[in-house]
Amino acid sequence: MIHAEGIVLHRLHVDGKMNERRGEIIRELKRSDLVPVRALIHRTIDACYGRVYPPRAIQFFKDYHSEEKILGRSRRGVLLVVERDGNLIATGGLAGGEISGVFVDPEFQRGGIGATLMRALEGKAAEKGLAGVELDVSLTSRGFYERLGYEILEERSIDVGEGQRLDYWRARKRLKESSGGTVYQ
Ligand SMILES: CC(C)(COP(=O)(O)OP(=O)(O)OC[C@H]1O[C@@H](n2cnc3c(N)ncnc32)[C@H](O)[C@@H]1OP(=O)(O)O)[C@@H](O)C(=O)NCCC(=O)NCCS
DSSP states (O other), rough: OOTTTTTEGTOOOOOOSSSSTEEEEEEEOOGGGGGHHHHHHHHHHHHHHHHSSSSHHHHHHHHOOHHHHHHHHHHHHHEEEETTTTTEEEEEETTTTEEEEEEOGGGTTTTSHHHHHHHHHHHHHHHTSEEEEEEEEEEHHHHHHHHOOOOEEEEEEEEEEEEEEEEEEEEEOOOEEEETOOOOO
């Protein structure tokens, strides 16, 4: 079923954790989403990163996800949002072969939304004929990306000042070629 503004998520999801009754849709960012998307990302950063990253790294993440930067990334590629009952509960983007800004509202984590969003982004990459995608993996999300078939390439770290560091990993996933065209794992 195609929703007026997007695709009903259960059509994209393979393991049946999401369904039409919840009224969840996935669609591209609209200009009016900027404030709620920024708020979603920032509250998820506070809730999920506070215990693992130092304060200056938290601020670095928030600056990286300002309204201006979110808008810039949406213009360079595609930025998807997941909407439930009129509220934005998840987001993620693809620009070139880079997936970034994948965040699921803490209240809705571990319900299959992140995996569905990733499959939608990988689908967009496959449509563009990309051979693979790469992304940065936060300290809290390694298990999630490995579960989705991402291969950790290396550890990286940013000096965020005052002796504090932002540690993460670089990862990639190859998108499979098949006789029917490019597909994703
Ligand atoms: C990481 C994140 C996007 C995952 O979204 P989610 O909706 O909770 O993930 P899902 O429910 O779709 O999980 C998919 C699979 O990954 C597993 N998984 C999810 N988070 C995990 C974690 N932190 N560690 C290990 N496994 C994890 C789930 O158990 C599930 O496995 P299953 O298919 O065997 O049941 C979400 O927790 C989040 O927004 N975290 C904070 C921000 C963040 O780290 N974003 C990534 C930026 S690099």
